[in-house]
Amino acid sequence: QLQLQESGPGLVKPSETLSLTCTVSGDSISSSNYHWGWIRQPPGKGLEWIGSIHYSGITYYDPSLKSRFTMSVDTSKNQFSLKLSSVTAADTAVYYCARRTAYLYFDYWGQGALVTVSS
Amino acid sequence: QSALTQPPSASGSPGQSVTISCTGTSSDLGIYNYVSWYQHHPGKAPKLMIYEVSRRPSGVPGRFSGSKSGNTASLTVSGLQGEDEADYYCSSYAGSNNFVFGTGTKVTVL
Numbered sequence: 001q002l003q004l005q006e007s008g009p010g011l012v013k014p015s016e017t018l019s020l021t022c023t024v025s026g027d028s029i030s031s032s033n034y035h036w037g038w039i040r041q042p043p044g045k046g047l048e049w050i051g052s053i054h055y056s057g058i059t060y061y062d063p064s065l066k067s068r069f070t071m072s073v074d075t076s077k078n079q080f081s082l083k084l085s086s087v088t089a090a091d092t093a094v095y096y097c098a099r100r101t102a103y104l105y106f107d108y109w110g111q112g113a114l115v116t117v118s119s
Numbered sequence: 120q121s122a123l124t125q126p127p128s129a130s131g132s133p134g135q136s137v138t139i140s141c142t143g144t145s146s147d148l149g150i151y152n153y154v155s156w157y158q159h160h161p162g163k164a165p166k167l168m169i170y171e172v173s174r175r176p177s178g179v180p181g182r183f184s185g186s187k188s189g190n191t192a193s194l195t196v197s198g199l200q201g202e203d204e205a206d207y208y209c210s211s212y213a214g215s216n217n218f219v220f221g222t223g224t225k226v227t228v229l
Contacts, residue, residue: 004164039220046122046223047157047165047208052216060216064120096165104212105155105170111163 002026004097006113012091013119018084020113022097029078030055035100036080038071040093041112048093052100053080087117120213123148123221130227131199139224141192141209147219149190153212156185156194159223160205168207169194196226204228 008020022036029036037052051061053071061069073080084091094114098106124142131137141148141156148154156169167176169185172192182197192211196203209221 035216037218046125047210047220048122049210049218049220062120062217098165103171104151104153104218105167105210106157106165107167107170107176109164109166 002099002108004099004108004110006095006097006110008095008113008115010114011116011118012087014088014117015086018082018087018091018115018117020082020095020097020115022080022082022110024078024080024099028075029073029080030075032056033102035060036073037098037100037106038069038082039096039098039106039109041096042090042093047096050082050095089117091115092117120147120217120219123209123211123219125207125209125221125224127222128225128227130229131196132229133199133201135199136195136197137199137226138193138195139207139209139226141194141211141221143190143192143211143219145190147213148187148192148209148211151212151214152187154185154187154192155210156183157208157210158203158205159208165208199228201228 035052038050070083094112096112098109154172157165159165172187173185
């Protein structure tokens with residue numbers, strides 16, 4: 001059974017960089033059939049797609065969020081990561097990682113990691 | 120891209136049906152049949168309920184069904200059960216490997 005688990009600091013100071021990692025277990029992240037995505041949910045709001053990465057390193061970002069986000073993949077650790085620079089309180093959210101299939105839906109999700117931006 | 124529009128809430132008594140709408144545009148939901156629906160119990164991982172407008176993954180009860188007409192997709196839950204009380208989100212492919220999610224609907228079982 002595929003499992004995804006987000007990890008990272010729960011508290012980040014304004015203007016700093018948020019770093020999250022998603023560890024995949026139960027399957028290889030190096031399958032060409034899948035992309036690995038990040039979605040976030042600010043408090044009291046809906047889900048917001050951030051972007052996705054293929055094991056080859058190809059990345060896709062939401063056009064409106066692209067400039068501050070960076071995704072990477074580490075196939076040796078079966079992990080992929082998200083960095084968000086210059087965070088503000090508006091970046092406070094639960095961040096989810098998920099697997100995106102070739103048929104353009106997200107079939108497995110992590111439980112989410114709450115990241116709070118506060119001094 | 121703007122979020123897909125969903126009603127904030129929907130409700131029904133056990134055994135009844137509830138339908139949730141999801142409205143997009145001619146740039147996303149209106150031209151792609153890659154609409155998916157997710158059930159989210161707070162604090163848990165979202166769960167895929169419907170993909171490609173109306174397909175159900177293995178293990179999802181048959182009382183969940185999806186459809187689409189024009190720029191609006193719908194999720195219907197028939198024979199409501201207590202465990203169906205959750206937040207539901209639609210999602211659509213928006214081209215160029217981009218996706219957009221809905222605003223979310225809280226379903227309450229009365």
